[in-house]
Amino acid sequence: MRITMIGSGNVATHLSAALKNAGHNIVQVYSRGMQNASLLAYHVGAEPVNDFDAITADTDLFIISVKDDAIIDVAAQLAGHRKLMVHTSGATDIGELMLITGYAGVLYPLQTFSKQKEVNFWEVPLCIEGADDDITFTLKQLGQTISNKVYEIDSLQRKTLHLAAVFACNFPNYLYHIAQQLLADNNIDFNLLRPLIKETADKVQGQLPSAVQTGPAVRKDGQTMQAHLQMLGDNAYLQNVYRLLSEGIMNMAKNGKTA
Amino acid sequence: MRITMIGSGNVATHLSAALKNAGHNIVQVYSRGMQNASLLAYHVGAEPVNDFDAITADTDLFIISVKDDAIIDVAAQLAGHRKLMVHTSGATDIGELMLITGYAGVLYPLQTFSKQKEVNFWEVPLCIEGADDDITFTLKQLGQTISNKVYEIDSLQRKTLHLAAVFACNFPNYLYHIAQQLLADNNIDFNLLRPLIKETADKVQGQLPSAVQTGPAVRKDGQTMQAHLQMLGDNAYLQNVYRLLSEGIMNMAKNGKTA
Numbered sequence: 001m002r003i004t005m006i007g008s009g010n011v012a013t014h015l016s017a018a019l020k021n022a023g024h025n026i027v028q029v030y031s032r033g034m035q036n037a038s039l040l041a042y043h044v045g046a047e048p049v050n051d052f053d054a055i056t057a058d059t060d061l062f063i064i065s066v067k068d069d070a071i072i073d074v075a076a077q078l079a080g081h082r083k084l085m086v087h088t089s090g091a092t093d094i095g096e097l098m099l100i101t102g103y104a105g106v107l108y109p110l111q112t113f114s115k116q117k118e119v120n121f122w123e124v125p126l127c128i129e130g131a132d133d134d135i136t137f138t139l140k141q142l143g144q145t146i147s148n149k150v151y152e153i154d155s156l157q158r159k160t161l162h163l164a165a166v167f168a169c170n171f172p173n174y175l176y177h178i179a180q181q182l183l184a185d186n187n188i189d190f191n192l193l194r195p196l197i198k199e200t201a202d203k204v205q206g207q208l209p210s211a212v213q214t215g216p217a218v219r220k221d222g223q224t225m226q227a228h229l230q231m232l233g234d235n236a237y238l239q240n241v242y243r244l245l246s247e248g249i250m251n252m253a254k255n256g257k258t259a
Numbered sequence: 260m261r262i263t264m265i266g267s268g269n270v271a272t273h274l275s276a277a278l279k280n281a282g283h284n285i286v287q288v289y290s291r292g293m294q295n296a297s298l299l300a301y302h303v304g305a306e307p308v309n310d311f312d313a314i315t316a317d318t319d320l321f322i323i324s325v326k327d328d329a330i331i332d333v334a335a336q337l338a339g340h341r342k343l344m345v346h347t348s349g350a351t352d353i354g355e356l357m358l359i360t361g362y363a364g365v366l367y368p369l370q371t372f373s374k375q376k377e378v379n380f381w382e383v384p385l386c387i388e389g390a391d392d393d394i395t396f397t398l399k400q401l402g403q404t405i406s407n408k409v410y411e412i413d414s415l416q417r418k419t420l421h422l423a424a425v426f427a428c429n430f431p432n433y434l435y436h437i438a439q440q441l442l443a444d445n446n447i448d449f450n451l452l453r454p455l456i457k458e459t460a461d462k463v464q465g466q467l468p469s470a471v472q473t474g475p476a477v478r479k480d481g482q483t484m485q486a487h488l489q490m491l492g493d494n495a496y497l498q499n500v501y502r503l504l505s506e507g508i509m510n511m512a513k514n515g516k517t518a
Contacts, residue, residue, distance in 0.1 A: 010473075069482060091475075091483045111455055112473050117462055125451045151451060160445045161452070163487050168438035168452050169459040170474030171504045172431035177468035177511060179427035186419045192384045192410060193420070193427050194464050196370055200428040201460030203376055205453050209436035214269070214371050215429030216350075223328060224350045228422050241503060245430045248496065252436060 001142060004055065005029045005046070006074055007065035008036040010113035011088050013043075015065065015146075018121035020044040022145040027059045057081040061142075063107065068092050075100040084135065090162030093155040094129050105130040105139050108158055109147075112169050121146050127153035127161065178238065210252060217249035260401060263314065264288045264305070265333055266324035267295040269372035270347050272302075274324065274405075277380035279303040281404040286318045316340040320401075322366065327351050334359040343394065349421030352414040353388050364389040364398050367417055368406075371428050380405050386412035386420065437497065469511060476508035 001024050005016050008031035020026050026046040031037035034050040041048035049055060055078065062081070064074050065088040075085055079100050086105040087097055097104040106129040111119060126147040130136030136152060143150035153161065176197055180190045203212045216224040225246055232238045260283050264275050267290035279285050285305040290296035293309040300307035308314060314337065321340070323333050324347040334344055338359050345364040346356055356363040365388040370378060385406040389395030395411060402409035412420065435456055439449045462471045475483040484505055491497045 067478075068480065091486060110451055112458055112462065112471075114462065114471050114473070117466075117471075119458065123454050125454060127451075149451075149454075153447075157445060157447055159486075159490065160441060160447060163490055164438040164441040164447075164452060165455055166474055166487065166501070167434045167441065169455050170472070170476065170508070171434050171500075172456075173459055173463065173468050173472055174476075174504055174508045174511065175426045175430050175434070176463050177472070178507075179423040180468055182419060182423040182426065186416060188412075188416055188419060188423075190467070192369055192386075192408075193423060195382050195384060195408075196424055196428050197431075197460045197463060199378065200371055200432055201456045203371065203373060204432065204435050204456060207373075207375075208449070209432050209439055212371075212373050212376075213429070213432055213436070214373070215425055217429065217433075219326075221327065227350060227418075228425065231418065231422055237507065241430075241507070242425070244500060244503060245433055248437075248500070249429070249433050252433065 001025070001060045002027050002058070003061045003063060004059040005040070005044075005063050005065065006078070007031065007063075008033075008040045009065060010115055011109060012063070012065035013040055013115055014111075014113045014119055014121065015063065015088065015107075015109060016040060016044045016046075018146040021121075024142075024145070028055060030055060052077045055081075057083065059083060061086065063088065072096055072100065075104075084138070086139065090127075090158055090165065093159075094131060095155065098131055102131055103135065105135045106155070106158065107139060107143065108153070108161075110161060110165060112165075112173075122148045125149040125151060127151050127158055129154055129158065175241075178241070213249060213252070215249070217246040218253050220250060220253070260284070260319045261286050261317070262320045262322060263318040264299070264303075264322050264324065265337070266290065266322075267292075267299040268324060269374055270368060271322070271324035272299055272374055273370075273372045273378055273380065274322065274347065274366075274368060275299060275303045275305075277383075277405040280380075283401075283404070287314060289314060311336045314340075316342065318342060320345065322347065331355055331359065334363075343397070345398065349386075349417055349424065352418075353390060354414065357390055361390055362394065364394045365414070365417065366398060366402065367412070367420075369420060369424060371432075381407045384408040384410060386410050386417055388413055388417065434500075437500070472508060472511070474508070476505040477512050479509060479512070 004027050026044040028049050029037050029041040029046045030049050037048035037050050062078050062085045068089050071087050084103050086107045090108050094106050108127040110125040126143045128139040128143050263286050285303040287308050288296050288300040288305045289308050296307035296309050321337050321344045327348050330346050343362050345366045349367050367386040369384040385402045387398040387402050
């Protein structure tokens with residue numbers, strides 16, 4: 001397919017590379033900043049543009065990979081070209097795009113991307129949705145050229161997935177940060193914790209989290225929890241986090257959801 | 260070394276197997292329940308016992324791998340044998356064991372263990388501490404027969420590590436559980452989230468968590484955060500968790516700790 005990428009962020013970068021690798025033609029890369037447009041365009045052999053007037057209609061698909069609150073503005077500016085348009089947002093309903101064009105869809109890669117870290121795109125779950133069956137079929141075909149894990153997911157399900165991803169990715173990463181800071185404050189190398197972080201994520205690849213929960217809260221080890229709260233004595237915020245999550249773990253255990 | 264394992268839980272199981280594989284002689288396995296003692300003893304070629312009177316003094320090392328609040332009782336019962344005794348607890352000061360015997364140490368494997376999941380013990384950080392330099396040396400030698408990552412860690416550092424491990428392992432696993440439940444409530448396959456969980460942990464193997472934080476909170480995307488809180492509308496507990504952790508992420512970003 002001939003594809004135009006609108007945006008040059010983390011998702012745009014990894015998605016463009018995967019599409020290029022699969023043999024698709026990335027025609028243009030648009031970004032507000034010419035430097036960002038050029039950097040990504042160079043990597044995928046596309047023309048960089050930073051002006052909507054310079055965007056060509058000679059393409060099969062516009063992929064809009066910009067901040068959620070800019071999607072509709074961008075779509076409105078591209079609508080005149082009468083080409084298929086998809087966004088890559090977990091939180092944005094397909095209906096918002098359909099206010100602009102009936103030729104609309106969603107291509108949402110459910111992964112956390114950083115420009116500096118490579119990702120095996122074949123393993124990235126790709127959630128697709130089309131405004132009609134033909135579009136859904138087209139997007140499914142396209143998706144299968146870059147991922148082994150293409151799922152048809154409607155907007156409501158996608159919003160749930162996006163929310164769940166905050167709990168499964170953004171919040172755990174922040175808890176890693178807290179752990180790293182606790183060690184740094186005591187001159188302890190974060191490398192000591194890295195294998196634990198990795199194994200914690202590996203364990204739930206084959207099992208449910210509730211079945212592999214460990215730690216003082218699930219054991220109802222009140223003595224250790226009290227000692228931990230005391231160690232956090234000078235930080236009311238961390239005490240609140242500790243109490244709230246421990247409470248949840250104890251309730252989970254009580255409700256019999258652990259093995 | 261001739262080693263006697265007191266306990267048959269997750270840590271005792273994985274530690275015994277690693278020691279056996281390294282060529283050490285597991286003399287006896289003690290557990291209050293004969294069935295548990297027998298199961299582990301069988302795997303490591305030891306004699307199972309469920310009675311302290313049946314524990315032989317013909318050993319070089321007692322490894323006490325029981326609940327934190329039972330360590331001292333167990334140690335007191337073994338003290339008469341006058342052999343080296345170590346516990347495997349993150350939260351217990353070596354001083355508690357030294358009230359019973361001067362021939363005391365700690366062997367704390369910093370990993371999350373489940374009986375049903377194999378672990379490459381060579382990659383498990385092993386935190387050791389001895390009541391004196393000779394004991395520290397002995398434990399370091401022993402540790403290096405089963406792990407490439409042996410660290411000398413004093414009791415205060417170990418308590419910090421144990422607390423940090425709760426934030427880096429137990430709490431993230433519980434957040435995975437919340438995510439899985441959100442999906443289950445909407446009939447969405449947890450497999451869609453598993454690659455994200457794995458990648459989130461992989462990303463911090465080479466970088467600091469603050470440098471790879473993603474999600475609505477670090478972007479200060481108030482619209483998405485409001486939408487998420489609304490989706491959690493019927494669950495005040497989850498709203499509290501969402502608010503508290505998002506607040507922390509926004510403060511982290513403000514303090515310039517993100518890339």
